[in-house]
Amino acid sequence: QQQVKQSPQSLIVQKGGISIINCAYENTAFDYFPWYQQFPGKGPALLIAIRPDVSEKKEGRFTISFNKSAKQFSLHIMDSQPGDSATYFCAASIESYGNKLVFGAGTILRVKS
Amino acid sequence: GAGVSQSPSNKVTEKGKDVELRCDPISGHTALYWYRQSLGQGLEFLIYFQGNSAPDKSGLPSDRFSAERTGGSVSTLTIQRTQQEDSAVYLCASSLGLSGAYEQYFGPGTRLTVT
Structure with a gap:
């Protein structure tokens, strides 16, 4: 059972544009939603995370938007740069269950210069 | 400070052999997780350690997989009879x-x- 659905599978954006990646979850008990960035040959690196009591969180060029009623959250990368080209994973977890992360399938982002 | 380190970085083994993978967590971190990333299954949880509590093994795919964490720090993931x-x-x-x-x-x- 896929508990976190991520789209699109791949994305091409022009330099300076906005990259948008969407995730939807099924389990309403999830209470922590991080996004990870992964470069080839490296482990995932935490980008930004949100809890369901907040509808939006911004850190630099990265923004998470969270819609609790729709059970959806998204990552927006403003002013996308070629260096942002990587695979992005959304995830969700339940604190009381040990924060075991359930990951989306990933989105391969390519920013064209 | 130092991040999480793992060794070896690459391991090639023959089918049926046992392998041990090592993880050295960030100093002071009491929680340690193992995940597996494969083309077919994506990123999936395997096992979780928290302090001195019994590990949560709910993600291990078969009894060929086991893990231990010694002294609340270094962890070893063992796969027996690899496939x-x-x-x-x-x-x-x-x-x-x-x-x-x-x-x-x-x-x-x-x-x-x-x-």
Whole structure:
């Protein structure tokens, strides 16, 4: 059972544009939603995370938007740069269950210069 | 400070052999996780350690997989009688393990190839 659905599978954006990646979850008990960035040959690196009591969180060029009623959250990368080209994973977890992360399938982002 | 380290970075083994993968978490992190990343299954949880509590083994795919954590620090993931479907990147992550400090930091992974 896929508990976190991520789209699109791949994305091409022009330099300076906005990259948008969407995730939807099924389990309403999830209470922590991080996004990870992964470069080839490296482990995932935490980008930004949100809890369901907040509808939006911004850190630099990265923004998470969270819609609790729709059970959806998204990552927006403003002013996308070629260096942002990587695979992005959304995830969700339940604190009381040990924060075991359930990951989306990933989105391969390519920013064209 | 130092991040999560894993060794070896690459491991090639023959089908049927046992392998041990090592994870050294960030100093002071009480929670340690193992995940597996494969083309077919994506990133999936394997096992979780928190302090001195019994580990949560709910993600282990078969009884050929086991893990231990000695002294609340270094962890070893053991795969017995390896199969070709075990080929994947095995990732370790650690976190403070405190309420409100959920962030998990990943190591570079061990790429396991079973021939």
